[in-house]
Amino acid sequence: MNGPLLEVSDLSVVYRTYEGTVAAVNGLGFSLHRGRTLGLVGESGAGKTTTALSIMGLVPSPPGVVESGRIIFDGQDLLRLPEREMKRIRGNRISMIFQDPMTSLNPVLTVGLQISEALAAHQDLSEAEAERRAAEMLERVQIPAARYREYPHEFSGGMRQRVVIAMALACNPSLIIADEPTTALDVTIQAQVLELMKSLKEEFATSMIMITHDLGVVGEVCDNVAVMYAGRIVETGSLEQVFSDALHPYTRGLFRCIPDIEEELSVIRPIEGLMPEPLDLPSGCAFHPRCPRCMEICRTRVPEAIERDGHGVMCHLFSEGGGGDHA
Amino acid sequence: MLRYFLRRLLLLIPVLLGVSVVIFSIVHLAPGDPAEVMLGPSATQEDIANLREQLGLNRPLYVQYGAFLGNALRGDLGRSMRSNAPVVEEIMDRFPATLTLAVLGMAFAIGIGLPLGLLAALKQNTWIDALCSFVALAGFSIPNFWIALMLMLLFSIYIPILPSSGIDSWKNLVMPTIVLGVQTMAVIARMTRSSMLEVIRQDYVRTARAKGISDRLVLTRHILSNVMIPVVTIAGLYFGHSLGGVVVTETVFSIPGLGRLIVDAIRSHDYPVVQGGVLFFALCVGVVNLLVDMLYAALDPRIKAQYRAAR
Numbered sequence: 001m002n003g004p005l006l007e008v009s010d011l012s013v014v015y016r017t018y019e020g021t022v023a024a025v026n027g028l029g030f031s032l033h034r035g036r037t038l039g040l041v042g043e044s045g046a047g048k049t050t051t052a053l054s055i056m057g058l059v060p061s062p063p064g065v066v067e068s069g070r071i072i073f074d075g076q077d078l079l080r081l082p083e084r085e086m087k088r089i090r091g092n093r094i095s096m097i098f099q100d101p102m103t104s105l106n107p108v109l110t111v112g113l114q115i116s117e118a119l120a121a122h123q124d125l126s127e128a129e130a131e132r133r134a135a136e137m138l139e140r141v142q143i144p145a146a147r148y149r150e151y152p153h154e155f156s157g158g159m160r161q162r163v164v165i166a167m168a169l170a171c172n173p174s175l176i177i178a179d180e181p182t183t184a185l186d187v188t189i190q191a192q193v194l195e196l197m198k199s200l201k202e203e204f205a206t207s208m209i210m211i212t213h214d215l216g217v218v219g220e221v222c223d224n225v226a227v228m229y230a231g232r233i234v235e236t237g238s239l240e241q242v243f244s245d246a247l248h249p250y251t252r253g254l255f256r257c258i259p260d261i262e263e264e265l266s267v268i269r270p271i272e273g274l275m276p277e278p279l280d281l282p283s284g285c286a287f288h289p290r291c292p293r294c295m296e297i298c299r300t301r302v303p304e305a306i307e308r309d310g311h312g313v314m315c316h317l318f319s320e321g322g323g324g325d326h327a
Numbered sequence: 328m329l330r331y332f333l334r335r336l337l338l339l340i341p342v343l344l345g346v347s348v349v350i351f352s353i354v355h356l357a358p359g360d361p362a363e364v365m366l367g368p369s370a371t372q373e374d375i376a377n378l379r380e381q382l383g384l385n386r387p388l389y390v391q392y393g394a395f396l397g398n399a400l401r402g403d404l405g406r407s408m409r410s411n412a413p414v415v416e417e418i419m420d421r422f423p424a425t426l427t428l429a430v431l432g433m434a435f436a437i438g439i440g441l442p443l444g445l446l447a448a449l450k451q452n453t454w455i456d457a458l459c460s461f462v463a464l465a466g467f468s469i470p471n472f473w474i475a476l477m478l479m480l481l482f483s484i485y486i487p488i489l490p491s492s493g494i495d496s497w498k499n500l501v502m503p504t505i506v507l508g509v510q511t512m513a514v515i516a517r518m519t520r521s522s523m524l525e526v527i528r529q530d531y532v533r534t535a536r537a538k539g540i541s542d543r544l545v546l547t548r549h550i551l552s553n554v555m556i557p558v559v560t561i562a563g564l565y566f567g568h569s570l571g572g573v574v575v576t577e578t579v580f581s582i583p584g585l586g587r588l589i590v591d592a593i594r595s596h597d598y599p600v601v602q603g604g605v606l607f608f609a610l611c612v613g614v615v616n617l618l619v620d621m622l623y624a625a626l627d628p629r630i631k632a633q634y635r636a637a638r
């Protein structure tokens with residue numbers, strides 16, 4: 001089939017809390033083509049995890065509410081799908097790898113069972129067959145199948161994340177959403193796990209959304225990049241477009257903040273000021289209070305998304321009659 | 328695991344020794360002379376002195392304790408001063424009633440407390456939650472003798488459907504079971520609720536959901552298995568606690584169990600029965616705690632691993 005595998009448009013998600021309504025995702029849109037890897041980049045609190053959970057249909061509710069949007073996956077709008085149908089997609093055609101392997105595995109169940117139950121849920125397998133396939137998956141992530149009956153506490157952080165990866169890949173999904181899969185790991189382990197994910201992604205020919213705030217990771221594994229700020233995608237494009245020809249002042253700020261090329265894995269420490277509280281987003285462009293090139297219009301109007309050759313940006317500097325070139 | 332079990336079993340010995348010293352001292356230092364009690368008000372001083380000699384009450388305390396301990400190790404807890412029957416026999420006569428009551432009480436506590444706690448957590452912050460919490464709080468704070476009297480008033484007098492004493496049919500056990508189990512039920516309900524609320528927001532539950540497995544499997548396999556760990560611990564602790572409640576319950580409902588045996592023995596200064604009965608109670612609590620620890624390890628592989636490492 002042609003066309004993108006996943007097309008998200010106009011997605012808005014809020015959390016209704018006692019302190020007020022948190023606008024976590026605000027009319028966000030992006031698309032992902034088959035076999036590709038999209039890097040979803042942004043500071044903590046930008047709404048990356050919420051976006052991922054929306055695709056999975058797992059936004060915690062209460063307090064979360066998906067207010068609007070379409071998430072077209074393989075021709076179906078996931079947001080309109082009944083829960084029963086959604087269960088058939090979750091873990092089967094779309095699966096997710098979570099941030100912290102120390103907490104994302106059930107401590108009282110063997111790792112083998114936690115892999116095989118994903119298989120059992122979606123494929124008509126005998127128990128023995130599910131077990132055999134799960135053991136095979138363990139080997140695929142370089143864990144001896146002999147450790148099938150061990151519990152999560154018997155594994156290191158890196159190995160646990162590999163178990164989670166095995167779980168996510170078990171049903172050979174078309175899409176994997178990896179939510180900061182290496183953030184919680186030691187630096188040396190990060191590289192190994194990333195390498196493994198990259199090679200398995202090729203082997204299984206899946207598409208991937210790689211959520212991270214680590215530009216090093218993006219450069220390593222992604223084909224396309226979407227930069228997120230306060231629940232919106234402010235810039236998107238191919239790896240090259242975004243890395244060498246960043247348009248949005250926020251993206252440019254991010255790259256300026258890479259301390260040193262020598263320092264292999266750099267974490268975003270961007271720009272003066274903090275991400276605005278999603279409880280109380282600024283009017284106009286949410287970035288304007290921190291923007292070095294802020295104009296009058298930025299304070300009042302939300303910029304429209306503009307696209308040239310697949311390089312999209314959401315900034316008044318580039319709109320008709322805006323501040324002009326990005327030089 | 329087996330080695331750990333055996334080691335724990337050995338550890339029961341010092342505990343029982345300690346209990347035996349304490350109970351022996353209390354019984355023998357308490358005022359009141361058993362010989363006097365046994366012979367009644369009409370006895371002469373000489374009769375009393377003779378009986379004391381005969382019972383060995385004139386020997387130094389440590390000699391008496393030594394004799395008691397030596398016999399106890401051979402399974403001989405002496406003879407009742409009242410009935411002259413072996414204490415072990417008296418205990419075994421009474422034990423089945425108490426055991427039945429304790430098991431029923433626990434079953435009631437778990438059978439009601441667990442669903443109540445789960446329901447409260449699933450309906451968090453609704454009136455159902457409030458009602459469950461109210462029942463739990465009431466069950467915990469109302470003294471059980473008062474509950475016993477109120478139940479009797481209600482079901483034996485106003486609506487006479489349950490007998491208030493004796494042990495002739497299952498009907499006799501309904502009220503004692505409730506009285507004995509209600510506090511543990513309350514504790515279990517509260518523990519289940521808080522444990523459930525804690526577990527439900529854990530990352531691994533989200534991971535389980537992300538696999539697309541059924542809600543029922545998420546609940547039973549992923550949530551309940553973790554909820555049960557603290558619940559079993561607290562239930563185990565309260566089992567010993569509720570054995571104390573046996574004394575009150577058996578007295579109020581006139582059930583011929585171990586608790587009543589000991590109370591009666593205390594009233595009539597029947598030393599051997601008091602000592603033997605209390606020692607037997609301690610043994611029961613020890614064994615139950617051991618079983619709970621085993622169950623705990625079976626539920627939580629992390630604990631099991633600690634046991635393995637510690638042997």
Ligand SMILES: Nc1ncnc2c1ncn2[C@@H]1O[C@H](COP(=O)(O)OP(=O)(O)O)[C@@H](O)[C@H]1O
Nearest residue numbers: 015022024043044045046047048049050063278
């Ligand atoms: N369960 C929740 N309840 C209330 N607010 C939440 C919840 N989850 C996330 N948020 C808020 O939504 C915003 C976006 O969070 P998140 O999607 O986790 O961002 P990211 O993954 O980019 O760090 C944050 O301000 C966060 O505080």
Ligand SMILES: [Mg+2]
Nearest residue numbers: 048049050179
């Ligand atoms: Mg996140």
